[in-house]
Amino acid sequence: MVKIAVDMMGGDEAPDIVxxxxxxxxxDFPDLEILLFGDEKKYNFEHERITFTHTDEKITMDDEPVRxxxxxxxxxxxxxxxxxxxxxxxxxxxxxxxxxxxxSGLFIVGRIKGxxxxxxxxxxxxVTGKGFVFLDIGANSDAKPEHLVQYAKMGExxxxxxxxxxxxxxxxxxxxxxxxxxxxxxxxxxxLLKQESFDNFIGNVESKSLLLDACDVVVADGYSGNMVLKxxxxxxxxxxxxMKEAMFSSTKNKLxxxxxxKDINKIRDKMDYAEYGGSVLLGLNGVxxxxxxxxxxxxxxxxxxxxxxxxxxxxxxxxxxxxxxxxE
Amino acid sequence: MVKIAVDMMGGDEAPDIVxxxxxxxxxDFPDLEILLFGDEKKYNFEHERITFTHTDEKITMDDEPVRxxxxxxxxxxxxxxxxxxxxxxxxxxxxxxxxxxxxSGLFIVGRIKGxxxxxxxxxxxxVTGKGFVFLDIGANSDAKPEHLVQYAKMGExxxxxxxxxxxxxxxxxxxxxxxxxxxxxxxxxxxLLKQESFDNFIGNVESKSLLLDACDVVVADGYSGNMVLKxxxxxxxxxxxxMKEAMFSSTKNKLxxxxxxKDINKIRDKMDYAEYGGSVLLGLNGVxxxxxxxxxxxxxxxxxxxxxxxxxxxxxxxxxxxxxxxxE
Numbered sequence: 282m283v284k285i286a287v288d289m290m291g292g293d294e295a296p297d298i299v300x301x302x303x304x305x306x307x308x309d310f311p312d313l314e315i316l317l318f319g320d321e322k323k324y325n326f327e328h329e330r331i332t333f334t335h336t337d338e339k340i341t342m343d344d345e346p347v348r349x350x351x352x353x354x355x356x357x358x359x360x361x362x363x364x365x366x367x368x369x370x371x372x373x374x375x376x377x378x379x380x381x382x383x384x385s386g387l388f389i390v391g392r393i394k395g396x397x398x399x400x401x402x403x404x405x406x407x408v409t410g411k412g413f414v415f416l417d418i419g420a421n422s423d424a425k426p427e428h429l430v431q432y433a434k435m436g437e438x439x440x441x442x443x444x445x446x447x448x449x450x451x452x453x454x455x456x457x458x459x460x461x462x463x464x465x466x467x468x469x470x471x472x473l474l475k476q477e478s479f480d481n482f483i484g485n486v487e488s489k490s491l492l493l494d495a496c497d498v499v500v501a502d503g504y505s506g507n508m509v510l511k512x513x514x515x516x517x518x519x520x521x522x523x524m525k526e527a528m529f530s531s532t533k534n535k536l537x538x539x540x541x542x543k544d545i546n547k548i549r550d551k552m553d554y555a556e557y558g559g560s561v562l563l564g565l566n567g568v569x570x571x572x573x574x575x576x577x578x579x580x581x582x583x584x585x586x587x588x589x590x591x592x593x594x595x596x597x598x599x600x601x602x603x604x605x606x607x608x609e
Numbered sequence: 610m611v612k613i614a615v616d617m618m619g620g621d622e623a624p625d626i627v628x629x630x631x632x633x634x635x636x637d638f639p640d641l642e643i644l645l646f647g648d649e650k651k652y653n654f655e656h657e658r659i660t661f662t663h664t665d666e667k668i669t670m671d672d673e674p675v676r677x678x679x680x681x682x683x684x685x686x687x688x689x690x691x692x693x694x695x696x697x698x699x700x701x702x703x704x705x706x707x708x709x710x711x712x713s714g715l716f717i718v719g720r721i722k723g724x725x726x727x728x729x730x731x732x733x734x735x736v737t738g739k740g741f742v743f744l745d746i747g748a749n750s751d752a753k754p755e756h757l758v759q760y761a762k763m764g765e766x767x768x769x770x771x772x773x774x775x776x777x778x779x780x781x782x783x784x785x786x787x788x789x790x791x792x793x794x795x796x797x798x799x800x801l802l803k804q805e806s807f808d809n810f811i812g813n814v815e816s817k818s819l820l821l822d823a824c825d826v827v828v829a830d831g832y833s834g835n836m837v838l839k840x841x842x843x844x845x846x847x848x849x850x851x852m853k854e855a856m857f858s859s860t861k862n863k864l865x866x867x868x869x870x871k872d873i874n875k876i877r878d879k880m881d882y883a884e885y886g887g888s889v890l891l892g893l894n895g896v897x898x899x900x901x902x903x904x905x906x907x908x909x910x911x912x913x914x915x916x917x918x919x920x921x922x923x924x925x926x927x928x929x930x931x932x933x934x935x936x937e
Contacts, residue, residue, distance in 0.1 A: 408847050419784065422792035456747065456835040464750035464832045488836050489843030493850075504792045505836060507784040508816050512840035515817030519736050520848050520876065527872035537868035544855035544862065548848065 282312050283592045285568075285585060286370035289319025290339045290357040291377020293575050296323045299376070302581035306589075307331060313589055316370050318357040336360055342574070346380030350388060358382065362389040365567035371592035372568025374559065374584050376576045383420055386562045386569040393601050398424060399564035400432045401503070401571065402439055403510075406551050407494045414440045414449070414498045415491075418560060419507035426470040429453070429500055433474055433482075434604045435563045436498040442594040443587075449497035451479050452486035454505055460484065466502065474500075488512075517552045558587030563600065568592050610640050611920045613896075613913060614698035617647025618667045618685040619705020621903050624651045627704070630909035634917075635659060641917055644698050646685040664688055670902070674708030678716060686710060690717040693895035699920035700896030702887065702912050704904045711748055714890045714897040721929050726752060727892035728760045729831070729899065730767055731838075734879050735822045742768045742777070742826045743819075746888060747835035754798040757781070757828055761802055761810075762932045763891045764826040770922040771915075777825035779807050780814035782833055788812065794830065802828075816840075845880045886915030891928065896920050 287303055289296045296319055303315050307330050314330045321335040338355040350359055358377050362385035364370040373390075375382050386399060400417035407413060416436050417424065424432075433451055440449035453471055455463040460471055462485060474482055486495045488509050501509065524545070528538035538545075559572040559580070568591040572584035591597075615631055617624045624647055631643050635658050642658045649663040666683040678687055686705050690713035692698040701718075703710050714727060728745035735741060744764050745752065752760075761779055768777035781799055783791045788799055790813060802810055814823045816837050829837065852873070856866035866873075887900040887908070896919040900912035919925075 408851055422784065456750065456832060456839065487839055489839040492843055492847035504784060505833070508833060508836060509840050511784065511815050511817040512837050513844045515820055516841045516844035517848060519820035520845060520880065523736055523876045523879070527869065527876060530872065533868055534872065537865035540861055540865035541855065541869070544858065545852070548851045548855060551851070552848065
């Protein structure tokens with residue numbers, strides 16, 4: 282049995298989509314137990330594998346992260362993180378305030394000994410559907426080269442354990458493929474990565490090759506990673522917007538579009554990283570999954586599934602062994 | 610009459626596409642004179658407004674930039690830059706080695722007094738077709754906040770003069786819109802930009818909004834700018850690749866695709882920034898335009914057109930007045 286704590290009150294569409302996602306998840310996974318934290322007035326469902334805890338305190342999107350988790354001790358997010366801290370759950374999921382969730386991870390769940398900075402990791406779509414593991418996509422905006430080496434180690438383990446990839450190829454996000462390319466940070470990081478013993482470090486990768494299955498794990502500082510994530514998102518959305526306009530521009534086009542609709546939607550779904558679950562905050566003493574703030578039921582369900590998979594594969598223990606011990 | 614120097618030997622498809630582009634440009638613009646530098650064995654065309662200078666020395670893509678321009682004194686690129694330095698041409702265009710062209714700009718054409726670092730600027734496509742001015746897209750990977758303020762000044766002037774935009778809205782590329790978002794560099798740059806008197810500084814812009822006509826001028830350090838440029842390029846190319854596969858996946862789809870082909874190609878062309886000309890290296894004592902290495906005839910033609918426009922609008926004089934003087 283895997284126990285996952287869930288924040289019912291976080292995200293734009295909470296609590297409705299959270300409740301739906303939780304219902305579907307317990308139905309689909311007979312070995313999943315959910316600890317749900319939220320307002321009882323919004324919740325009227327019972328299931329033998331859902332333990333409900335009432336609270337009407339809530340962290341909002343406008344709350345200042347660190348202050349929020351210190352003052353709102355009874356908020357659904359803090360209670361959820363405490364369940365992980367106290368060992369009542371192996372992982373947790375929230376679509377709420379990203380900064381507050383990261384602070385909950387850092388200050389309540391706690392870091393693995395030896396990890397200086399946790400990193401946000403997500404699996405990103407590629408043309409073939411294989412995907413790649415991408416970190417840090419936004420936990421730390423001012424990372425040092427040494428932090429990126431820790432991310433690389435965590436990313437490699439994540440690809441092996443959670444995504445079952447043997448000898449995952451690992452690359453450093455950069456603006457050129459040659460060793461000498463980039464800014465001071467990527468140049469120094471490259472040299473540090475070369476000295477470590479990764480399964481398959483293949484050097485630099487350019488952002489234009491990411492979606493073309495260039496490699497299995499991509500390491501970046503949180504600023505660049507988040508920038509690339511938002512650029513992919515924005516470019517895809519702009520193209521599909523123009524495509525939609527073109528398809529409605531004439532009766533002839535509308536008919537043709539009807540034939541292609543299913544296949545084009547498939548491509549759009551492939552580009553939609555909500556399909557791949559949330560982002561996992563790696564480097565903590567428990568699984569902490571951030572679902573997108575605008576998650577729908579499907580995205581939140583995938584985030585729960587991802588938390589379960591990370592717990593099933595004992596990712597935290599493996600990180601602790603492989604990264605924590607080496608660095609200490 | 611506007612005189613533009615052209616490097617006939619730079620780029621993947623040189624000299625053929627360069628010659629074609631030059632022919633079309635002199636035919637289309639009766640007030641354009643071209644100074645062409647290249648191998649006479651490859652050139653057999655005469656025009657009263659083309660002055661040809663023979664050289665068989667060439668800077669290749671593998672040449673180390675600074676060494677190349679110091680040693681290959683008779684290369685087509687160096688001769689082209691010298692024509693600008695000596696006042697024989699007001700601007701120049703090359704599709705050759707980017708680093709070498711930037712070094713030619715810095716060390717041969719020379720910087721405007723007061724500009725510490727030149728910046729590469731390009732006009733980028735947006736959904737409405739309006740576009741935005743984006744700099745620095747790769748001249749300096751390790752820029753300081755003070756450099757970004759200079760870029761902002763140059764970008765504003767460029768938008769006004771070359772793109773004829775009144776009161777251009779100006780934004781700082783960042784991973785969030787709030788003032789407090791970003792890394793140390795963007796936070797400090799934000800504060801510096803606030804203190805200057807721009808026509809319309811609107812704060813931060815996220816990369817996901819760029820193609821949705823968020824603003825007229827976007828300022829970034831060269832590392833982030835180049836990263837975003839390559840991410841847009843890569844995402845668009847991945848989506849069109851999947852789209853093409855879907856359209857050839859069945860006879861039914863092929864027929865429907867035939868109807869939509871023209872409109873989809875239009876979108877693809879809109880996303881192709883080659884259509885918008887090359888990148889201009891701003892902050893120099895002359896117009897230096899970098900055409901994409903894989904330019905076709907159309908892209909190179911647009912790069913020449915852009916150099917002519919920059920020369921026509923006296924952009925260098927205006928930069929010198931507005932930026933050089935203020936900073937000195």
